[in-house]
Amino acid sequence: xxxxxxxxxxxxxxxxxxxxxVALLRRxxxxxxxxxxxxxxxxxxxADADARDAARRVLRDxxxxxxxxxxxxxxxxxxxxxxxxxxxxxxYYALVPAAMITQAERSELRLASVDRLPPLPFDHAAxxxxxxxxxxxxxxxxxxxxxxxGEAFTLPQLQRVYEMLLGESINKVSFRRKMTxxxxxEPADGQFETAGAHRPAQLYRLKPAFREQLxxxxxxx
Amino acid sequence: xxxxxxxxxxxxxxxxxxxxxVALLRRxxxxxxxxxxxxxxxxxxxADADARDAARRVLRDxxxxxxxxxxxxxxxxxxxxxxxxxxxxxxYYALVPAAMITQAERSELRLASVDRLPPLPFDHAAxxxxxxxxxxxxxxxxxxxxxxxGEAFTLPQLQRVYEMLLGESINKVSFRRKMTxxxxxEPADGQFETAGAHRPAQLYRLKPAFREQLxxxxxxx
Numbered sequence: 001x002x003x004x005x006x007x008x009x010x011x012x013x014x015x016x017x018x019x020x021x022v023a024l025l026r027r028x029x030x031x032x033x034x035x036x037x038x039x040x041x042x043x044x045x046x047a048d049a050d051a052r053d054a055a056r057r058v059l060r061d062x063x064x065x066x067x068x069x070x071x072x073x074x075x076x077x078x079x080x081x082x083x084x085x086x087x088x089x090x091x092y093y094a095l096v097p098a099a100m101i102t103q104a105e106r107s108e109l110r111l112a113s114v115d116r117l118p119p120l121p122f123d124h125a126a127x128x129x130x131x132x133x134x135x136x137x138x139x140x141x142x143x144x145x146x147x148x149x150g151e152a153f154t155l156p157q158l159q160r161v162y163e164m165l166l167g168e169s170i171n172k173v174s175f176r177r178k179m180t181x182x183x184x185x186e187p188a189d190g191q192f193e194t195a196g197a198h199r200p201a202q203l204y205r206l207k208p209a210f211r212e213q214l215x216x217x218x219x220x221x
Numbered sequence: 222x223x224x225x226x227x228x229x230x231x232x233x234x235x236x237x238x239x240x241x242x243v244a245l246l247r248r249x250x251x252x253x254x255x256x257x258x259x260x261x262x263x264x265x266x267x268a269d270a271d272a273r274d275a276a277r278r279v280l281r282d283x284x285x286x287x288x289x290x291x292x293x294x295x296x297x298x299x300x301x302x303x304x305x306x307x308x309x310x311x312x313y314y315a316l317v318p319a320a321m322i323t324q325a326e327r328s329e330l331r332l333a334s335v336d337r338l339p340p341l342p343f344d345h346a347a348x349x350x351x352x353x354x355x356x357x358x359x360x361x362x363x364x365x366x367x368x369x370x371g372e373a374f375t376l377p378q379l380q381r382v383y384e385m386l387l388g389e390s391i392n393k394v395s396f397r398r399k400m401t402x403x404x405x406x407e408p409a410d411g412q413f414e415t416a417g418a419h420r421p422a423q424l425y426r427l428k429p430a431f432r433e434q435l436x437x438x439x440x441x442x
């Protein structure tokens with residue numbers, strides 16, 4: 001059997017006022033030491049139960065973040081992507097509210113707009129592009145966008161996130177009908193947000209069953 | 222870096238009169254020697270450009286089949302799935318017409334219904350289940366089912382394949398409108414099929430641009 005380098009990389013996505021952003025870390029070791037890159041690392045066969053477990057460990061150790069929603073994205077592999085040799089990167093992506101990254105207080109962590117990425121090592125630009133494309137595509141028919149918001153949010157806030165990801169406006173009545181059909185939200189009791197002259201809006205949160213797995217919509221938004 | 226076993230496995234799916242079937246091969250070596258399993262093998266770092274290239278090589282060498290459509294499915298990994306040690310299987314799936322398997326004339330190749338799988342080694346049952354689920358899900362909004370048919374087919378034949386995969390009947394007018402919208406078919410000139418008392422049906426084939434990549438439908442069937 002030939003020696004193959006086995007790693008995991010994590011695309012940690014969040015939403016700021018400027019749009020969709022990805023978390024980057026300066027690499028501590030060669031190759032590409034000091035360059036901003038995706039959080040990643042070797043699989044530890046003695047410690048990780050599987051690649052997902054490795055991705056959780058890498059994310060926790062390097063960013064201090066425990067992502068509630070982490071999904072396998074795709075595997076990037078080959079002789080050409082890493083100067084150290086033939087390599088496999090099992091890539092995962094995670095969605096978290098922006099506050100979770102601020103609270104992590106890791107000075108070496110920076111956010112970059114997915115539309116204006118700095119030069120990245122390996123095939124990390126392609127991995128991020130694949131993650132953004134997956135997120136936009138899954139936003140059409142799943143609960144995925146909810147994970148970009150905090151624990152509780154109003155329906156107008158959620159609609160704006162879906163619209164931003166889909167790149168088009170959605171009719172409010174149709175959006176609410178789809179949310180009802182998905183049956184993934186529950187009221188966050190006793191919590192309201194006042195928005196200027198409008199009446200207070202109900203806050204919602206994901207039902208517990210859908211915090212770690214997606215709710216899918218058969219026919220899309 | 223810890224030693225990790227890196228392999229590829231291929232779920233080769235086809236359609237017979239009995240429904241969806243998967244190609245299995247008796248394993249030549251331990252572990253599970255002699256047991257029917259997915260065609261798979263080690264990545265050859267000295268020969269394969271990437272994992273997709275490895276999957277193509279394994280499929281060609283072990284089944285004699287060059288699948289026009291081969292897509293990465295997911296990566297299965299961990300300490301528990303292979304008695305030899307911590308392992309990664311980058312799984313691909315391919316769709317071919319049944320005639321391509323018959324013509325391969327490999328006596329060690331057998332087809333099993335995806336609904337009545339024999340006991341399988343490793344996590345091959347889970348890999349096949351993931352492939353079938355992906356195929357059914359992608360059939361809702363892509364050209365994927367076309368690859369189960371031969372080079373030329375009639376619209377009624379194609380509709381039956383979509384219906385079988387989706388598990389529901391589709392209105393004929395709606396199906397034809399969606400096929401027009403997808404704009405993925407072209408007439409196979411001068412070829413017609415006579416079907417009993419009906420007038421001859423036009424034969425179609427995939428446009429060249431969509432023989433190796435999918436055509437997607439924005440809103441689903």
